[in-house]
Amino acid sequence: KQEVTQIPAALSVPEGENLVLNCSFTDSAIYNLQWFRQDPGKGLTSLLLIQSSQREQTSGRLNASLDKSSGRSTLYIAASQPGDSATYLCAVLEYGNKLVFGAGTILRVKS
Amino acid sequence: DAGVIQSPRHEVTEMGQEVTLRCKPISGHDYLFWYRQTMMRGLELLIYFNNNVPIDDSGMPEDRFSAKMPNASFSTLKIQPSEPRDSAVYFCASSQGLNTGELFFGEGSRLTVL
Numbered sequence: 001k002q003e004v005t006q007i008p009a010a011l012s013v014p015e016g017e018n019l020v021l022n023c024s025f026t027d028s029a030i031y032n033l034q035w036f037r038q039d040p041g042k043g044l045t046s047l048l049l050i051q052s053s054q055r056e057q058t059s060g061r062l063n064a065s066l067d068k069s070s071g072r073s074t075l076y077i078a079a080s081q082p083g084d085s086a087t088y089l090c091a092v093l094e095y096g097n098k099l100v101f102g103a104g105t106i107l108r109v110k111s
Numbered sequence: 112d113a114g115v116i117q118s119p120r121h122e123v124t125e126m127g128q129e130v131t132l133r134c135k136p137i138s139g140h141d142y143l144f145w146y147r148q149t150m151m152r153g154l155e156l157l158i159y160f161n162n163n164v165p166i167d168d169s170g171m172p173e174d175r176f177s178a179k180m181p182n183a184s185f186s187t188l189k190i191q192p193s194e195p196r197d198s199a200v201y202f203c204a205s206s207q208g209l210n211t212g213e214l215f216f217g218e219g220s221r222l223t224v225l
Contacts, residue, residue: 036216
């Protein structure tokens with residue numbers, strides 16, 4: 001059974017710092033991996049989608065990498081801002097077409 | 112497009128009552144998903160549709176839960192009768208493709224069953 005783990009569970013950093021969020025998954029038979037952001041009381045917003053054949057994707061200050069063989073992905077946020085404060089979730093789409101989510105990392109960027 | 116639209120945003124009901132949650136997916140998206148989010152269990156897939164046809168409902172917790180998609184622009188998730196343990200945020204999401212498409216979520220329906 002696919003399990004997705006996110007470390008750390010919570011993170012607090014000063015504004016301007018670069019940071020890395022980690023995601024690991026137990027079964028490498030996946031179609032893609034997606035990173036989401038969730039603000040309190042809101043739905044999930046897709047940040048980056050990495051296909052299984054890709055190694056990384058970039059959008060603005062965000063960069064996500066995927067190492068399928070080792071079952072790991074990282075989300076790098078450059079020059080963090082208070083507006084980046086949210087919960088970040090990763091999810092893998094496994095063969096069998098189920099999207100399995102991690103529990104998320106709660107990020108707080110202090111001004 | 113306005114994105115995925117869900118209603119109601121909040122619902123408070125008493126145990127035993129019927130609850131109906133509604134979703135309008137993004138136009139042109141062939142896939143529609145219903146998820147449930149709780150603190151204890153995180154995000155769980157309940158059911159998904161492709162071209163209005165239910166494909167996988169293995170996540171539906173009990174027979175009290177049912178979902179329909181009568182057309183490409185509307186879906187419902189019904190709980191009858193509701194129980195306190197059904198209290199959660201229910202999300203609807205849609206995508207253009209299952210393996211390649213990004214998933215777009217609605218803002219969720221927060222259900223409280225007293």
